[in-house]
Amino acid sequence: MSFSDFRGNADAVHRFRDMLGRGRMPQSIILAGPAGCGKYTLSLMLAKAMNCLTSPITDGLPDFCGHCANCVRIAQSEDLESRFSEAVEARENLRETDKKETRLFVQTHPDVLIIPPDPPQMMIKVDQVRRVIETIYYRPAEAKERVYIFTESCFMKEAANSLLKVLEEPPDYASIFLLAVNPGELLPTIRSRSILIQLCVLSIDQIEEYLAKHRPEWSAKQRSLVARLSEGAVGRACGFDLAAYISSRDHALVILNSALRSSDHSELFKATETYRAGAEGREKTEKLIRTIYLILQDLLFVNSGTPELVRNTDIQSELQKLVQSADFQWVAFAADRLAEVERGMRRNLLRSLSLDALAVSLERQAV
Numbered sequence: 473m474s475f476s477d478f479r480g481n482a483d484a485v486h487r488f489r490d491m492l493g494r495g496r497m498p499q500s501i502i503l504a505g506p507a508g509c510g511k512y513t514l515s516l517m518l519a520k521a522m523n524c525l526t527s528p529i530t531d532g533l534p535d536f537c538g539h540c541a542n543c544v545r546i547a548q549s550e551d552l553e554s555r556f557s558e559a560v561e562a563r564e565n566l567r568e569t570d571k572k573e574t575r576l577f578v579q580t581h582p583d584v585l586i587i588p589p590d591p592p593q594m595m596i597k598v599d600q601v602r603r604v605i606e607t608i609y610y611r612p613a614e615a616k617e618r619v620y621i622f623t624e625s626c627f628m629k630e631a632a633n634s635l636l637k638v639l640e641e642p643p644d645y646a647s648i649f650l651l652a653v654n655p656g657e658l659l660p661t662i663r664s665r666s667i668l669i670q671l672c673v674l675s676i677d678q679i680e681e682y683l684a685k686h687r688p689e690w691s692a693k694q695r696s697l698v699a700r701l702s703e704g705a706v707g708r709a710c711g712f713d714l715a716a717y718i719s720s721r722d723h724a725l726v727i728l729n730s731a732l733r734s735s736d737h738s739e740l741f742k743a744t745e746t747y748r749a750g751a752e753g754r755e756k757t758e759k760l761i762r763t764i765y766l767i768l769q770d771l772l773f774v775n776s777g778t779p780e781l782v783r784n785t786d787i788q789s790e791l792q793k794l795v796q797s798a799d800f801q802w803v804a805f806a807a808d809r810l811a812e813v814e815r816g817m818r819r820n821l822l823r824s825l826s827l828d829a830l831a832v833s834l835e836r837q838a839v
């Protein structure tokens with residue numbers, strides 16, 4: 473791994489490496505950009521480059537090795553979703569009284585602290601910022617620079633005010649990254665004390681090109697599908713579970729076809745009975761619902777004469793067939809019903825039954 477593995481946004485990456493090379497990494501950096509554009513990945517790469525024990529130079533600029541003790545430990549935070557779930561689970565296992573006082577962090581290196589929004593409110597809380605204040609004025613133990621990464625910019629008011637105090641007098645051996653989809657959410661006083669670097673998503677062509685190199689086992693058709701489904705997010709594209717998506721989509725098509733075209737429900741029941749109770753079933757059902765939404769959107773694109781926006785490009789003929797019986801009104805109705813199923817899931821209604829009910833209720837409305 474090195475900076476050359478980061479896709480797109482070459483200007484932003486160059487700017488950072490240039491600052492690193494001059495020893496002028498800012499103390500507070502707002503890394504802004506849409507979900508999936510690589511904000512978190514880049515901030516971890518920078519944390520590695522700041523602390524790499526071998527400090528390699530590539531193309532005349534600082535890089536990181538990916539193999540030294542610091543790089544390896546920082547890399548353990550790369551899978552943010554898993555580290556976050558582990559932290560949530562660890563807190564769940566605490567005694568009631570401790571639970572309330574424990575805030576969530578991800579930390580795989582003693583000098584690199586990752587601060588995700590704290591559930592259930594999913595906001596950055598004041599106690600999380602307090603941990604930053606408690607540690608930031610100590611020199612790093614094993615790294616050269618302390619690095620703090622706030623993974624979202626949704627601060628509670630008190631937390632934002634506390635952060636502001638740190639930003640007024642940050643030590644020069646620490647850097648704070650504020651990752652933001654919308655930097656406007658941050659206090660103007662926080663913004664004025666930070667430098668803002670904007671990242672953008674990649675085009676479908678750029679992602680297809682990237683996939684051609686990194687997922688050569690996929691056909692051009694599959695790469696094109698994944699590039700569209702990942703909405704410019706290169707990380708999402710590369711780790712895309714195509715087999716799971718196709719299987720979920722097959723079921724989505726069975727449900728929609730059953731609603732729109734067939735009076736025989738055996739196919740429908742065969743598909744829906746595989747959606748069981750429990751966490752696994754829940755995840756599977758959520759995926760299915762997201763996939764149905766995607767197909768409904770594609771039907772709208774076909775309906776409104778903008779087929780170039782369709783994401784499920786590999787099932788164009790299937791979509792064309794469906795659209796003959798699915799007019800705009802039906803799609804809107806189906807989306808409403810789908811939202812009801814989602815609400816039902818939260819109340820834990822039997823999943824396969826609510827999926828069957830969905831298909832059957834859509835049937836009566838078919839044109």
Ligand SMILES: [Zn+2]
Nearest residue numbers: 524537540543
């Ligand atoms: Zn290294």
